[in-house]
Structures are given as C-alpha cells and as structure tokens.
Amino acid sequence: MIHRVVASAIGLFVCAVQSVAAEPAEIRTEAMFNIWAEQNKTVVEEFKTFLTIEDLNQVYPIYQLARTASDWKVCGGSPFELPPKRLWPRAKSTLSLVKLLIEEKVLEGGEVVSAYRRPSLNICAGGSKKSAHTAAFALDIKGIDGSARSLCQFFRTRGAKFNMGLSRYPSGRIHLDANGYRTWGSDFTSKTSFCREFR
C-alpha cells in the first residue's frame, strides 16, 4: 500500500515535470506566415532569393525559419522575423551544416520552432545575452529525439570543423548553430550536455 502511494506520488511528480517541459501548441502556421509575409514582402523575397542562390531553400520551410521565440506572444514580440542582412552569412553557415546533417541522415524530420530573435525578444524569452539566436543564426528543432545519438556522434567526430553548437532543452527541442564548437546543458557547460548519455 505504501509502495502504491509512493509510486503514484512519483507518477504525479513525473507528470508535473513533463507538463512544465512540454512544447506549447504551435500556432505559427504557414498560413499565418503568409499574412506576415504580405506585410514584409521585400525582405521575404530577398531572403528567399538568398536561400535559392545558396541552394539552401530545401532545408526547412521558410515559415519555420522565420519563427522567432516561442514566447513571442507573452513578450509582445512578432511571431515571425528574418535576420538582418549582416547576419545572412551566419545563416548560411548554420543552414549549410543542417543541410549536411539532413543529407547524411544524422538529422531526420523535425520542425524548426525558433531561429532568429531580435535582442529585446531574446532577453524576454530567457535567452542568454550572447545567444546565437541573436548574434548569429541558430535553429531550435522539435521532434528529432531519435536523432540525438547521431547528432552527438557527429558533434564529437566532425563538429569542430563546422563550428557546431549543440544543446537540448528540457522540452526536448534541440539547438543547432555554427557559432562556435561547443555543447552545453542546464549549467551552460559541457558537463551537463545531453551528449553525455551517448558516450
């Protein structure tokens, strides 16, 4: 009986933790992006052209690459934004790495839930001051739990060459960038990186 009570208490705790860490329902659909794009035609067209020229237009759909922070609404920010032009070379580095990861099936499927964030939104959303989402170009991708092991293996063996940044948030989403070779977890050091699970 005592065991059962303890077990159900643990069960409740696990549920509570999971509900805190769960991904919010995503309302930033392609249709919603198209409305935003109508009001931001010039930059959207220029960014689309840039992606096509660099052969990066098939990596993830633009409506996902334009998603800002998941907390955009509570922060009073825009649901979508594209990086300023000075950061496009950084976007190229990150997207080229992600393209390679997809081509080599290191990374399969998933959906980008956050990419560029302007500094004010990044701070409100709890991002670090030096966040690659603001200073460069980073992708948070959900639904790629099955790729965690292969991503860590790639990181260890070839990540340095690509300046690969790799982390996993409590919600399960995975952060990728090409803004410096590093991996980190809850204390922002490699000691807590999820890659420790796959040694």
Ligand SMILES: [Zn+2]
């Ligand atoms: Zn991130």
